[in-house]
Amino acid sequence: MKKITLALSFAVLLVTLSGCGDKPKSDVVKYKYTPAQVYTETCAHCHGAKGEGIAEKKAPALTKQSVQELEMSLFDIKNGGIGGQSTATEHDVMEHNMKKLAEKGYDYDIKMMASYLHNTFYVAK
Ligand code: HEC
Known part of the structure; x- marks a missing residue:
């Protein structure tokens, strides 16, 4: 009888332990805003509501690039601003000010951003 009780409480303990401290461990970063929201709120005033580019801001159109090209540009822009390792010029980094953006969430x-841009703005040549 004692053995069974012991085994039972051990089982209960196990269940409780695994149930409680069970924070999902994953490397997936949760972003506060969707690419669409980020674009509208932080990119559109330079790149245009339709990704057409705005000449006065010297911001190029984002309507011609492949997903891969966009990914590479974004990688440079982001790493120049945050990781400090990229081939982006200081000008790119300054314009995009990723550090500030990241701080603001x-x-x-x-x-995700590259495919959003491509799916939303790409215009076949
Ligand atoms: C202050 C204006 C400004 C803002 C805000 C801005 N950009 Fe840019 N962006 C530029 C300029 C200027 C360039 C061109 C940089 C260069 O080539 O010197 C550029 C280049 C790019 C490029 C590379 C395009 C190419 O083919 O060379 C991408 C992609 C891009 N921006 C995406 C974004 C995204 C995404 C955001 C929002 C998170 C954003 N930009 C916000 C001004 C801006």
Whole structure:
């Protein structure tokens, strides 16, 4: 009888332990805003509501690039601003000021942003 009780309480303990401390461990970063929200709020005033580019801001159109090209540009822009390792010029980095954006919660996933831009703005040549 004693053995069974012991085994039972051990089982209960196990269940309780695994149930409680069970914070999902994953490397997936949760972003506060979707790429669409980030774009509208932080990119559109330079790149245009339709990604057409705005000449006075010297911001190029984002309507011609492949997903891969966009990913590479975004990678450079982001790493220049945050990681400090990229081939982006200081000008690119300054314009995009990723550090500030990230501080304000406007960080984004490069792949998600690239496919958002491509799917939303791409115009076949
Ligand atoms: C202050 C204006 C400004 C803002 C805000 C801005 N950009 Fe830019 N962006 C530029 C300029 C200027 C360039 C061109 C940099 C260069 O080539 O020197 C550029 C280049 C790019 C490029 C590379 C395009 C190419 O083909 O060379 C991408 C992609 C891009 N921006 C995405 C974004 C995204 C995404 C955001 C919002 C998170 C953003 N930009 C916000 C001004 C801006």
